[in-house]
Amino acid sequence: MGRFFFSFFFLLSILCLLPLKPVVALPLHTTSRWIVDEDGARVKLACVNWPSHREAPVAEGLSNHPVDLISKRIASLGFNCVRLALPLFLATDQSLASLTVRQSFQRLGLLESLAGFQANNPSMLDLPLTSAYQAVVSNIADNNMMIILDITSGLTRMATVFSGVPNVVGMSLRNELRCPKQNVKDWYRYMQKGAEAVHSANPDVLVIISGLSDGTDLSFLLNQQLELTFTGKLVLEMHWDGLRAGRAGETSNPNKLGVDDNRNLNCFFGLAAELDFDWALWTVEETNGLMNWNSSVFQRISALQSPLQGPDVSRVRPHKIILHPPTGLCILWESWTEPLKLGPCTKSDAWGYTPQKLLIVKGSYFCLQAVELGKPAKLSIICTKPGSNWDIISDSKMYLSTKLGDSTTVCLDVDSSSTIVTDACKCLGRDDTCDPGSQWFKVVDSTNISRRPILQTS
Known part of the structure; x- marks a missing residue:
């Protein structure tokens, strides 16, 4: 399935619950741990990264596809946001930035890419590189998506260039700090300067800041907050790389990170749903990018694209x-005549998990009950029977386990027809060849999920 990389965005504290409105009133700001629109409604950023910071600094994929086809593909897959990378020299070196796309390809000897660009995006070929970047931003906005600019320098200039472009909702100051001399003192010094520069030039955008060690460490903020003159705009960003996570956490326990990338991703999806943070997925192009993935990948992601929680519980x-x-x-649960099955989370029943460890359908007397090893689970109104109390077990905290009348321990499972069954719990030992995926479930806080929003900019 390829390499997965996520950026995920945290704010500074925690609250809960509000469904996303069908119209997003820009610009955005922050309240507690949430990103919200002008009306205070939760806006969950479900983004994809679109690199444009390579040696030829144009958005990747434009030699293979028209820009509008890529934007429409992103939007059709449920993403509401693009994190668009920007190279250093495009913001700081005017002589290079003034080169046209054609001249940039010719200078690098990329004649095959030049021919592809001519075929797919001829109107952009003779634009200066900065203008070509702006044209991509404009096309993303035309397709009803928000844009986060991921830049490394020239902050004031780029913030000014996109001031007044309402769909540019955020600017990321620096991607994956990894300098050997990185240190906390310099992080505070330069992140403060960068954040103030962006906010001064464009007070409408969110200011997105990542940490040290490839964007994985913000722990020092527990001891000292970043002091800024503005409020309601700061977003903290963390990076998670499936390959890096595997290397860092080698283990023979299949319920811990480090076994393989796919299992890491399953575990990460459970965490992402539980915490309901905003996120950005790598990447549009490259070898295994979004343009080449099959529908099963996006089915897995779709449950994370809509907000599950929000700032107003009233x-x-x-x-x-x-x-x-x-x-x-x-x-x-669709009917009494059909077993419980897996289906779209937008159609999910409203469940409750009680102090007695009952999984109940809210607003009813029904609870989830295990009947027999290898048989479908069912709903019952007699919730005092064995098989009705569900423990959340294992290091992953993603097994739902109960005991039958004969004291046999079973776990919730899914069979080949997507029917919910109970079976012997698997992969609880140290066999790293065992795949626990079918028995991994996450009980997640939620509210009613609404459809994907339409952006409102005036």
């Missing part, structure tokens, strides 16, 4: 969903 009915991270689907 107008919603808090409940839980039971997510199956390996598929991105949730447990559904």
Whole structure:
């Protein structure tokens, strides 16, 4: 399935629950741990990274596809945001930035790419590189998506260039700091300067800041906050790389990170749903990018694209969903004549998890119950029977386990027809060849999920 890389965005504290409105009133700001629109409604950034910071500094893929086709593909897959990388010299070296796309390809001897660009995006070929970058931003906005600029220098200039472009909702100051001399003192010094420069030039955008060690470490903020003259615009960004996570956490326990990239991703999806943070997926192009993935990948991601929580609990009915991270689907109850099955989380029943460890359908007397080893689970109104109390077990905290009347321990599982069954719990030992995926479920806080928003800029 290829390499997965996520940026995920944290704010500074935690609250809960509000469904996303169908119209997003820009610009955005922050309240507690949430990103919200002008009306205070939660806006969850579900982004994809689109690199344009390579040696030829144009958005990747434009030699293979028209820019509008790529933007429409991103939007059709449920993403509402593009994190568009920007190279250093495009912001700081005017002589290079003034080169046209054609001249840039010719200078690098990329004649095959030049021919592809001519065929797919002829109107952009003779634009200066900065103008070509702006044309990509404009096309993303035309397709009803928000843009986060990921830049490394020239902050004031680029913030000024895109001031007044409402769909540019955020600017990321620096991607993956990895200098051998990186240190906390310099981080505070230069991140403060960069954040103030961006906010001064464009007070509408979110200011997005990443940490040290390839963007994985912000722990020092527990001891000292970043002091800024503005409020309501700061977003903290962390990076998670499936390959890096595997190397760092080698283990023979299949319920811990480090076994393989796919299992890391399943575990990460469970965490992402539980914390409901905003995120950006790598990447549009490259060898295994978004343009080449099959539909099963996006089914898994779709459950994370809509907000599950938000800043206002007064107008919603808090409940839980039971997510199956390996598929991105949730447990559904459709009728008495049909067994429980996996289906789209937007159609999920509202579940509750009680102090007695009952999984109940809220607003009813029904609870989830295991009947027999290898048989479908069912809903019952007699919730005192064996098989009705569900423990969340293992290091992954993603097994739902109960005991039958004969004291046999079983776990919730999914069979080949997507039917919810109970079976012997698997992969709880140290066999790293065992795949626990079918038995991984996450009980997640949620509210009603609404459709993808339409952006409102005036």
